[in-house]
Amino acid sequence: MSNKTFIKLLSAVIMMSACMCMTSCDDPNPSESDKPSSPEWENILAFNIVDGEAEVRCVSDTVAEVKIPSEVTIDGATYPVTTIAQEGFSNLPKLKALYIPVSINKIKREAFKETDIESLYIESLESWCDISLDYDYYYDSVERRLVNSHSPIRFNTTLYVKGVPVYDLVIPGTVKDISDGSFYGLNCRSVTFPKGVESIGVASFGGCENLTEIRFPDSLREIKLSAFENCKKLSEVDFGNGVKSIFLHAFKGCEKLVSVTLPESLTYVGVNSFDFNTKEYHIKDADWWCQLKRPEWFVLVGGAPLFSMYPDNEDEYPHSLYIGGKEVTDIVIPGSLSKITADTFRGNTALRSVTIGEGITDVGKNAFRNCPGLKDVTFPSTLRTMGWQAFQDSGIEDLHIPPCGLDSIPQWAFYGCTRLKSIEITEPVSYIGMMAFADCVSLTKIVLPKTLSGSEGVIVLDGCICLNEIYVQALTPPNLDFGLPDNLYDNIKVYIPSGTLDAYKESLKWSRFKLFIETDIDNDKSF
Incomplete structure (x- = not known):
């Protein structure tokens, strides 16, 4: 709707004696008796009629207090006011108090961008929990925090329900789903959820920086994206025993939340659901932990995965697992699970040894990435597949992959394993992926199987500066690009x-080596 159309609509006399705008007062939270009756104001609010309903915007940048009417009469016809227009109350630095009627059920994008409401008056928490509110953030460089530009609520906003300020929020018992962004940034000390609530929406309580403790009822099933992100004082969460899904960034930025006990009901946990400072995860058992579903974040290009969307900072979320109050350092993963899902033990700083049981066929992407204390890994003969970066930046010292169904070592699988000294790869491995063993700076020896054919020209040993022995069982020189420093080729046996x-001497890739030693591979115990 153009400004001309809005101005034309404003020419109609708007009768709203109890719903008009008032000038600012000394008391930022006036009582009902202190509020003066509103005269008839023009050029304050404009309305656009869509499908028999009114969409409202403020066209004055001088008012300090606005009361939106629940209905408006234009040219003799009365329409319910149901929507706050896109950018409808944006860039209003003087507006500090806003009254929103129950009739409003939708707030459009950037409706309150660059407008800091200090006092928000509503009539019903139940209807507010159901409001349709876009969520999006921008960084306020002055306040140094994220702000939802679509919501009237800011960090310093006090919510009033029927004229009463709310600092301890009690969600009505009739509410089952709390809408996206509904209370983002609210200045409240606590939130009480009713027994019937089932879903907490995207960013619904994000940025509530005074929240310290939360208890969820057993009826709760899902905590969506960023639901409590940046609740900086939140130190305790009781999940109850009904939550099935905790989504991406749900508790990211909750700096005081150093320990969580995850419910047995949980079946899905999102990437970075918790903060860097959440160091302790108390769980039922290792079997349960390995079966949790986790998303695999990849950008697809031409139908093929190009790169992981998981944060690249390998030190981002170091943590430990606790079972029965005891820190887990050595773990046996039973073969009955068949697979270890992506990111299962990523960032676990306490793990020292892992035995992957017979029956496990798949080790997922990043499954043991950045486990710096993980020295010993025992692989099963049933292993068939391994995901990218499965053991990247782990503390493995000696790697032995036994004869099994694994036919390829994926890219970056053991990248940056700085304590790794020896590698033995057996049949039927035929392919080694890009940078699979790069930056293994302590590596001195690698044994390659008969079945190895190559790596399709990708570098596999870049940065392995201590390598001095390569044992190759293949009768045909594998097509490998080593990526070694130039000075090493003359000295490696x-x-x-x-x-x-x-x-081997005639092979383009192997001809750079100078110290070839022929041996009977069937009787040489070095193989």
């Missing part, structure tokens, strides 16, 4: 099968 010297 390369053990190859008897009768293959000419083939």
Whole structure:
């Protein structure tokens, strides 16, 4: 709707003696008796009629207090006021108090951008929990916090329900779903959820920086994206025993939340659901933890995964697992699980040894990434697949992959394992992915199987500055790009099968090595 149309609509006499705008007063939270009756004001509010309902915006940048009417009469016709227009109350630095009637059920994008409401008056918490509110954030460089530009609520906003200020929020018992962004940034000390609530919406309580403790009823099923993000004083959460899903960033930025006990009902946990400072995860058992579903965040290009959307900072969320109050350092994963899902133990700083039980076929992406204390890993003969970066930046010292169904080592699988000294890869591995063993700076020896054919030209050993022995069982030189420093090629001993010297010397990729040693691979115990 153009400004001309709004101005034309304003020419109609708007009868709202109890719903008009008032000038600012000394008391930022006036009582009902102190509020003066509103005269008839023009050029304050404008209305756009869509499908028999009115959409409202403020067209004055001088008012300090606005009361939105529940209905408006234009040209003799009366319309319910149901929507706050896009940018409808944006860039109003003097507006500090706002009255929103129950009739409002939708607030459009950037409705309150650059407008700081100090006092928000509503008539019903139940209807506010159901409001349709876009959520989006911008960074306020003065306040140094994220702000939802679509909501009238800011960090310093006090909510009034029927004229009574709310600092301890009690959600009505009739509410089942709390809408997205509904209380984002609210100045409240506590929130009480009713037994019937089932879903907490996206960013619904994010930025409520005075919240210290939350208890959820057993009826709760899901906590959505960023629901409590940046609740900086939140130190205790009781999840009850009904929550099934905790989504991405649900408790990110909750700096005081150092320990959480996850309910047995949980089946899905999102990437970075908790903060860097959440160090302790108390869980039912290791089997349960391994079966939790976790998202695999990848950008698809031409139908193929290009890169992970998981944050690249490998030190981002270091933590430990606790079972029965005891920190888990050594773990046996039973084969009955068949797979270890992506990110299952990522960032676990307490793990020292892992035995992957017979029956496990798949180790997911990032499953043991950045486990710096993880020295020993025992692989099963049933292993078939391994995900990208599965053991990147872990503390493995000696790697032995036994004969199994694994035919490839994925890219970045053991990248940055700085304590890794020796690698033994067995059949039927035929392919080694990009940078699979790069920056393994302590690596001195690697044994490659007969079945290895190559790496399709990608670098696999970049930064392995201590490497001095390569044992190759393949009769045909594998197509490998090593990526080693130039000065190492003259000194590394390369053990190859008897009768293959000419083939290796003539190979473009292997000809850079100078110290070839032919040996009987069937009887040489070094293989």
